[in-house]
Amino acid sequence: MALLEVRNLVVRYGEIEALRGVSFSVEEGKVVTLLGANGAGKSTTLRAISGLSKPTSGEIVFNGETISGLGPEAIVRLGISHVPEGRRVFPGLTVKENIMLGASNRRVSKALLSREADAMFDLFPDIRKFSGALGWTLSGGQLQMVAVARGLMAKPKLLLLDEPSLGLAPVIVQAVFKIISEIRRNTTVLLVEQNARMGLSVADYGYVLETGRIVLGGKPDELWGNEAIAAAYLGGHAKVPA
Ligand SMILES: Nc1ncnc2c1ncn2[C@@H]1O[C@H](COP(=O)(O)OP(=O)(O)OP(=O)(O)O)[C@@H](O)[C@H]1O
Numbered sequence: 104m105a106l107l108e109v110r111n112l113v114v115r116y117g118e119i120e121a122l123r124g125v126s127f128s129v130e131e132g133k134v135v136t137l138l139g140a141n142g143a144g145k146s147t148t149l150r151a152i153s154g155l156s157k158p159t160s161g162e163i164v165f166n167g168e169t170i171s172g173l174g175p176e177a178i179v180r181l182g183i184s185h186v187p188e189g190r191r192v193f194p195g196l197t198v199k200e201n202i203m204l205g206a207s208n209r210r211v212s213k214a215l216l217s218r219e220a221d222a223m224f225d226l227f228p229d230i231r232k233f234s235g236a237l238g239w240t241l242s243g244g245q246l247q248m249v250a251v252a253r254g255l256m257a258k259p260k261l262l263l264l265d266e267p268s269l270g271l272a273p274v275i276v277q278a279v280f281k282i283i284s285e286i287r288r289n290t291t292v293l294l295v296e297q298n299a300r301m302g303l304s305v306a307d308y309g310y311v312l313e314t315g316r317i318v319l320g321g322k323p324d325e326l327w328g329n330e331a332i333a334a335a336y337l338g339g340h341a342k343v344p345a
């Protein structure tokens with residue numbers, strides 16, 4: 104059985120039906136990318152999985168357990184960590200304290216958390232120099248690294264990443280995606296991206312969402328291989344990216 108199974112998920116915001124029966128699965132140890140245009144329902148899907156949005160109907164099964172209906176804290180405890188859009192960091196805390204906040208679901212000593220947070224700077228060397236500083240000013244890419252590091256501090260079985268490349272310069276996007284390909288050695292990742300090229304470059308499997316429905320799913324080379332599909336959904340890149 105897959106680590107995550109989303110079955111016939113419907114989410115409404117008042118009159119708006121943001122998800123209209125979304126079904127897909129994520130196998131353990133894989134990176135799965137959800138692609139789709141603005142407003143397609145990508146963030147809503149992640150929010151439903153992490154318990155931030157309540158499904159109208161449908162079912163979400165994680166590790167064999169139905170989690171749709173549980174609150175966000177219970178879902179974090181079961182091993183799902185959500186790095187939302189927008190790279191929220193708390194300016195009154197040091198960068199290391201910001202990262203340590205991600206472990207609020209775990210009952211372990213502060214000393215251990217401190218060591219783990221220090222180890223995060225091996226994965227994210229660009230932000231090491233800000234570790235203990237207050238009054239830091241971070242670039243968009245560095246804020247994104249703090250957000251991903253915080254998500255990893257929860258030691259999740261499943262990491263939900265919402266548009267980690269949004270607004271970043273290409274070279275920074277590459278750095279963030281390099282980290283994603285390193286994370287995948289021990290964490291399952293569900294990644295949301297508008298940038299099909301980057302999103303599929305790290306993926307084992309991809310799905311395309313269009314106005315609240317999955318219209319397509321396949322391995323990256325299958326998605327790129329079909330020129331009509333690539334042109335319609337993947338921004339016209341009808342070739343496997345280098
Ligand atoms: N809090 C909300 N209240 C009302 N409508 C919402 C709310 N959040 C999202 N929507 C609507 O639900 C639909 C799906 O939105 P969602 O944020 O999931 O899309 P998305 O694929 O993440 O888009 P983007 O790429 O712009 O982040 C859109 O029509 C959006 O306007």
Ligand SMILES: [Mg+2]
Pocket residue numbers: 145146147188265
């Ligand atoms: Mg979104």
